[in-house]
Amino acid sequence: MIEVRKLAATGKKTTTKKTTKTAAKPRAKSAPKKRKTAKKKGRSTLGKRLFSIGWKLALVGGVALAAVGFYLDQVVKERFEGQLFDLPTVVYARVLNLSTGDAIEIQQLRNELDVLGYRKVNQPRNPGEYSSSSTKIELIRRPFEFADGPEPDRHVMLYFEGNELVRIQSLEKKGNLGFLRIEPKMLGMLEKNADEQRLFLRRDQFPEIMIDALLATEDRDFYQHDGVSPTAIARAFFANIRAGRTVQGGSTLTQQLAKNLFLTSERTLWRKLREVYIALILDYRYSKDQILEAYLNEVYLGQSRGEAIHGFGLAARLYFGQPLQELRIDQLALLVGMVKGPSYYNPIRHPERSKQRRDLVLRLMMDQSLLTGREFEMAASRDLDLQKNPQIASRQPAYFQQLKRELNQKLGNQINAKGGVRIYTSLDPVSQDQLEKAIAKRLPQLEKTSGKGLEAAAIAVDRNSGEIRAMVGGKRTGYSGFNRALNASRPIGSLVKPAVYLTALEQPDRFDLATTLDDEPLTLKGSKGNVWQPRNYDRKFRGDVPLYEALAKSLNVPTVRLGMSLGIKNVSSTLVRLGVDASEIRPVPSMFLGAISLTPYQVAQMYQTLSNSGRQANLSALRSVVSVDGDVLYQSLPKATQKVPQQAAWLTTYAMKKGVLEGTGRYLNSLFPHAALAGKTGTSNDTRDSWFVGVDGREVTTIWVGRDDNKSTKLTGSSGALRVYSDYLAARVPEQLILPWPKNITMIGFNKTTNGSLQLDCGNAFELPVWDESGKLKASCDNQPKQWIKNLFDW
Numbered sequence: 001m002i003e004v005r006k007l008a009a010t011g012k013k014t015t016t017k018k019t020t021k022t023a024a025k026p027r028a029k030s031a032p033k034k035r036k037t038a039k040k041k042g043r044s045t046l047g048k049r050l051f052s053i054g055w056k057l058a059l060v061g062g063v064a065l066a067a068v069g070f071y072l073d074q075v076v077k078e079r080f081e082g083q084l085f086d087l088p089t090v091v092y093a094r095v096l097n098l099s100t101g102d103a104i105e106i107q108q109l110r111n112e113l114d115v116l117g118y119r120k121v122n123q124p125r126n127p128g129e130y131s132s133s134s135t136k137i138e139l140i141r142r143p144f145e146f147a148d149g150p151e152p153d154r155h156v157m158l159y160f161e162g163n164e165l166v167r168i169q170s171l172e173k174k175g176n177l178g179f180l181r182i183e184p185k186m187l188g189m190l191e192k193n194a195d196e197q198r199l200f201l202r203r204d205q206f207p208e209i210m211i212d213a214l215l216a217t218e219d220r221d222f223y224q225h226d227g228v229s230p231t232a233i234a235r236a237f238f239a240n241i242r243a244g245r246t247v248q249g250g251s252t253l254t255q256q257l258a259k260n261l262f263l264t265s266e267r268t269l270w271r272k273l274r275e276v277y278i279a280l281i282l283d284y285r286y287s288k289d290q291i292l293e294a295y296l297n298e299v300y301l302g303q304s305r306g307e308a309i310h311g312f313g314l315a316a317r318l319y320f321g322q323p324l325q326e327l328r329i330d331q332l333a334l335l336v337g338m339v340k341g342p343s344y345y346n347p348i349r350h351p352e353r354s355k356q357r358r359d360l361v362l363r364l365m366m367d368q369s370l371l372t373g374r375e376f377e378m379a380a381s382r383d384l385d386l387q388k389n390p391q392i393a394s395r396q397p398a399y400f401q402q403l404k405r406e407l408n409q410k411l412g413n414q415i416n417a418k419g420g421v422r423i424y425t426s427l428d429p430v431s432q433d434q435l436e437k438a439i440a441k442r443l444p445q446l447e448k449t450s451g452k453g454l455e456a457a458a459i460a461v462d463r464n465s466g467e468i469r470a471m472v473g474g475k476r477t478g479y480s481g482f483n484r485a486l487n488a489s490r491p492i493g494s495l496v497k498p499a500v501y502l503t504a505l506e507q508p509d510r511f512d513l514a515t516t517l518d519d520e521p522l523t524l525k526g527s528k529g530n531v532w533q534p535r536n537y538d539r540k541f542r543g544d545v546p547l548y549e550a551l552a553k554s555l556n557v558p559t560v561r562l563g564m565s566l567g568i569k570n571v572s573s574t575l576v577r578l579g580v581d582a583s584e585i586r587p588v589p590s591m592f593l594g595a596i597s598l599t600p601y602q603v604a605q606m607y608q609t610l611s612n613s614g615r616q617a618n619l620s621a622l623r624s625v626v627s628v629d630g631d632v633l634y635q636s637l638p639k640a641t642q643k644v645p646q647q648a649a650w651l652t653t654y655a656m657k658k659g660v661l662e663g664t665g666r667y668l669n670s671l672f673p674h675a676a677l678a679g680k681t682g683t684s685n686d687t688r689d690s691w692f693v694g695v696d697g698r699e700v701t702t703i704w705v706g707r708d709d710n711k712s713t714k715l716t717g718s719s720g721a722l723r724v725y726s727d728y729l730a731a732r733v734p735e736q737l738i739l740p741w742p743k744n745i746t747m748i749g750f751n752k753t754t755n756g757s758l759q760l761d762c763g764n765a766f767e768l769p770v771w772d773e774s775g776k777l778k779a780s781c782d783n784q785p786k787q788w789i790k791n792l793f794d795w
Contacts, residue, residue: 681717
C-alpha cells in the first residue's frame, strides 16, 4: 500500500511504503493460533463447568434420593411395625355350653348348627360339618379363640335321649367329654368412624390352595423376585403389545401392597417410582410371608352397605356367609379372580362376568398342576353359590343399640381407643332368628284384621340370668331406626295385674290362691267428683271368683277391688321392687288395670324378676370384652337379688300358668301342652296396644304389637301379640317350665261351690298351693309339703 504525504517543512510530496504492511503479515499469520487456543480454553472451561454442574446435581440428586429413601423407609417401618390396620371391634353372640345331663333336645342343637352355618353331610370330614340321626349328632366343631383362649377344632359325637344330652364322645381321643363349647356366631362389627372393614387373619389361617391360586394368577415369581419383577414387566409389555390394549399388569403383589397401603391411585410417573421404591424396601425389610399376610388382609374386594371390604377373610363372610377356611375351591377361585377388578367382577352385579373370571383362575390352577382335570371340571361346573342377600353378618340393629349403651356405661371411651377388640354378648342366634321370623310371618296376617301399618317389638331374656337373648325393635328387623323395644313407652294394660296379685300373696294371713274376690259392679269417685266404673272385657260379672282365677282370666273388676284393699302405695312399691322405675307409675286406681306406660324392655325386667321366684337379675347384653392382645377389659358377673318373697312370686307364676291352661292364654296350651308355660296377656284402652309375656323354662319373652300413630289395632293381647309368640315357640321348641319348690308351700284340697267360690276339702282332688308363712294353716288338714312338682307342672 502507497501512502502520499505532504511534508510540513518543504511542501514536497514524498512517496513511501507503509511499514505496517510488512508488520501486519506476522500478525495475520499468528491470529488463527490464538483463536485455536481460545477454543481449546473455551471447550475446557465448558467441560469443567458441565462436569462441575453434573457432579453437583448428581450429589444433590443422590442426597435427595437418599432423603426420600430414608423418609419412605421410616414410613414403611412405622406402619409395618406398628398397628398395620385399623382393626374393627368384632361382636359375637353367646357361646353354647354343652354338658352331659343338659336339658336340650336334638332339634335345638340342629337349629343352632344351621344358624351357625354348619353344613349337613353324610360323613363330617372338615370343621363346620355335621351329620345327624334321630338320637345323635356327629360334628367337627370349628377352631375358635374364646374369651379365655383359643381351642382347636373338635371331632365329637353327641348322644340324646328325649330332651336330654346324655353323652359327649371325643372321636379323636376315643373317650368321653363332660363339657363342650360350640363357637359363637359372628354378629358383625361395631360401627366406627371408618369407611373400611376387615377381619384380620394370620398367615397360617389362609388356605394354602387359595394362596397358590393367587400367586399363579397375580404374581407367580413372588418368592423369587425382590419386590419388583422385570420378568413380569416384560411379560406384561409383550402381552399388551399383542392385544393392542392393556390386558396385563406388571406390578407384583408387593407393589400392589405398597400402593394400597402408602399411595394414592393417581397415574403418574412419580407415584410409580415411589411404588417401586417402597416395594424394594418392603422386600428388603420383611419376609415374604409377612408381606403376603399384609396383602391378604389389605386387598380390596368390594362394598357392603357403603363400607369397603378389605381382605379375603371378610369377603368370604360377605359373599358366602362362611369362614374363609371352609370355602370350596371354586369359591376361593372367585375371590382370587375379583382381585383384578372388584367392581368389574362383582359376582352380585355381574354374575356371568365373575363366573368367567373364576373359571379362568381355575384353569390357571390346572395349568400350574394345582388341580387335576377332573377337579377343574367339577369346580367350573358349579354355580356361584352366593349366600342370599350377601352381607357380612346378620344385622341386629336393636340389639346393637342396647350393646352400645352398655359398653358406654361399663367402659366409656376405652372401647373406641382400642383396635381389634372382641366383644362377646348374650345373644342367642336361634332365638334372634326365630323371633324376627315370627314377627315377619304374623304381622301381615294380623293386618288383615287391623289394617295396614302395624308395628311390633319384642325382647327375649334368660329367665334366670337376665341376659338378653334376642331383641327386635320393629317389623323391619334388619334396619336401624326407632328401637321400640327400648324406647316405645306404651300403656301395658293387664300386664300390670300380676303385681297386684303378688302384693296380695305376700300377705299369707290374708290372701291365698283360693281367696274369694267379688266380681260385682263397682263405682269409684275421685277427689274432683269424677266417677270411674271399671268393667270386665266381656262386660259380664261372675259374682264370687277365686283369686287365682281372677288373674288367670284377667278379670278387671276383682283386680281393682283387690288393689284398692291393698292400697295404691303398696302395689306401687311392688312394681318398683319388680324393676319398674317409680317415675313411670301413676298412683291412681286405674293403675291396677295398666294405666302406666312401659317399654318392652322394662316389662321384660318386671317379668324376669317375677318368674324367677322373685330374684331380680339386671337385664344385660354384654358378657365380656377382650383386647387384641387377649386382655380381658370387662367380664360380666350375673347375679340375682331377692326382691320379693320367693313364695309369693312362685304362687303368682302358678296363677299365670293357670292363665295358659284355662285363661286368656289357653290357645298356647292347645299347641304346647307339654311345656307348662306361664303367660299374661295385655290390652290397652280401645285396643291400641296388644301385649303378651310368655315364660318357658328358658326365656321370658315380651311381645308388643301396635301402631306408631296410637290408633286402634282391633287386636287384644290374645288375638295379636300372643299369636306372634306362638309362631316363635313353634320354631324355637319351648323348654318345659319347672319352678323350684319353695319352702313353706303346701298343697291343700279345695272344692268349688255353686257360686264359684272355693271351700276347704282335704280329700278333694282339686288342690292349690298355699304359703303357710304365718304358721296358721288355712285349715286343719295335716298335709305335708309334697315334692311332686312334676305332677303339678306336667299338664
